């Protein structure tokens with residue numbers, strides 16, 4: 222890639238391919254590898270989604286066997302969560318956190334190399350199960366026993382893959398914490414850090430707190446399956462419900478791991494294109510921290526129908542609804558930042574505005590699901606599928622795309638095609654609603670999730686949803702095309718600041734960002750940071 | 758703004774050690790949830806986890822009462838197996854954990870997968886008939902010529918209405934062609 226022809230680059234000119242990428246310790250190279258890896262996984266997971274939507278295009282079984290359909294739903298989720306969304310955020314953190322806090326690199330560069338290079342191995346393990354006798358894991362990404370334990374030996378591969386992904390995420394998180402706490406430039410106080418840095422700091426704490434819990438849960442599955450323990454086996458004195466408690470103790474914070482960095486990206490983009498400082502910087506930081514804290518107290522809202530005592534139902538219902546308060550603060554602050562700003566709508570801003578609107582729709586259906594009596598109706602229906610795809614696709618994924626368009630001029634030194642960016646945006650934003658909005662209706666009408674065939678009563682909306690699905694899938698080819706164009710073919714050079722309203726240290730280095738930046742810590746001048754005019 | 762000349766590098770170790778400690782602690786916490794779950798349920802929430810059917814059966818056996826459990830085994834015509842209970846009936850005390858054995862054999866020259874579907878008569882008794890472990894929970898695959906003894910572990914709830922003195926537990930084994938096809942289906946990635 223011709224992206225690092227910077228001025229500080231001469232002392233390690235032209236390392237070999239393996240030297241540069243296999244043994245990479247540079248945060249920008251590793252960030253690039255994470256982002257490319259995540260894009261590949263996005264398309265692998267996406268093609269599984271295409272198989273799912275193709276089978277659901279009409280009632281009846283047309284294309285795949287039910288068991289293979291279950292493999293697809295399971296693998297789609299595992300790949301999108303652990304392969305696409307999380308590595309994309311780690312990639313963005315690798316690229317941007319050192320630039321934003323004025324650090325020369327990540328604090329632990331060699332560990333950084335490890336945490337990336339573990340991932341391809343983990344996903345080769347996971348994907349190889351598709352070609353094994355007995356097939357890939359098919360019990361859903363939540364891996365509930367006893368069902369998951371009835372799968373073939375491929376679940377051992379899935380469990381080891383999850384262990385590896387966990388180790389990778391934990392090392393990535395420790396690295397980010399160490400970078401933020403230790404390598405900030407003088408004058409970059411904690412409460413002056415850009416919000417993307419803040420949200421990642423908090424996400425990293427969530428990661429080191431819950432990934433080990435997931436590792437423990439899947440380890441117990443492994444020993445139950447292969448070594449005769451009975452953690453979750455009723456016949457041996459265990460309890461399958463216990464698994465759900467442990468899994469969701471990880472699982473709920475995990476959903477914030479997948480959304481908080483997107484909150485950070487949006488909090489960078491909206492002020493830039495509103496040409497105003499972020500409204501309520503400190504409340505944003507506190508809201509993020511309280512969302513993270515509360516996320517540990519709500520896990521059983523995934524288990525309302527298992528027969529919890531009334532007190533438990535009420536506690537988890539109220540705690541869950543409480544989270545909508547800090548989340549509401551964030552949405553309010555984004556909207557207020559735009560209020561009376563000099564708005565322009567370049568592609569990153571379009572994605573950011575769509576994020577605010579569509580994520581809020583996902584938030585509303587989340588509040589509906591938090592209501593115990595309503596949840597008894599919605600549980601395990603397509604309503605749940607619609608809800609979490611609104612927050613994960615038009616939330617997390619749109620956040621990643623917004624960030625990519627926003628920072629790619631800084632990474633490559635060239636402007637992406639604004640015209641094709643807008644075409645990509647409008648196709649994505651319409652298609653994503655055609656794809657997921659009808660799933661609300663299907664769920665309310667009672668269509669269960671994870672089924673390859675359904676009652677003919679659900680036929681129409683499923684067909685609409687599938688059309689939206691293919692449309693959304695194809696639209697993403699525009700995204701890839703635009704990225705390839707920007708990296709290899711674009712002519713229009715990007716200035717250091719790139720965007721008129723952009724503020725922060727990352728915009729003070731040239732575009733493309735040289736291979737080594739801030740080897741001498743930057744001097745932070747008044748007005749240089751987006752948040753230095755925050756009153757204390 | 759006054760700027761210090763050197764970068765404010767703290768020691769990485771000061772971050773690394775606490776972070777790894779948190780990781781190790783949370784890994785152990787996952788396992789600590791096993792006993793904690795039991796403690797919280799029993800002592801805080803008042804749910805008697807140990808009142809699951811198996812434990813209840815051991816603790817509260819109603820010796821004064823005897824119920825007859827009749828066992829039956831059928832095979833659906835598509836599945837060419839022999840399948841029958843080892844005893845046609847058992848006399849059990851409500852609450853007592855009991856094991857009944859069935860045996861199945863595959864006389865054909867190919868491996869076959871079947872799935873047993875239970876049914877309980879009279880139907881009011883179904884609510885009080887707790888199967889703790891059963892061969893009907895999973896698919897059963899028998900290789901060509903293979904025979905197998907299969908247990909069902911159950912307890913009759915002492916709350917069983919007085920009017921019921923005989924319960925019939927009947928299994929029908931159906932062929933599961935889908936399961937037999939699983940290996941081939943999954944091996945071909947496009948399904």
Ligand SMILES: [Cu+2]
Pocket residue numbers: 472473476519520522523
């Ligand atoms: Cu949750």
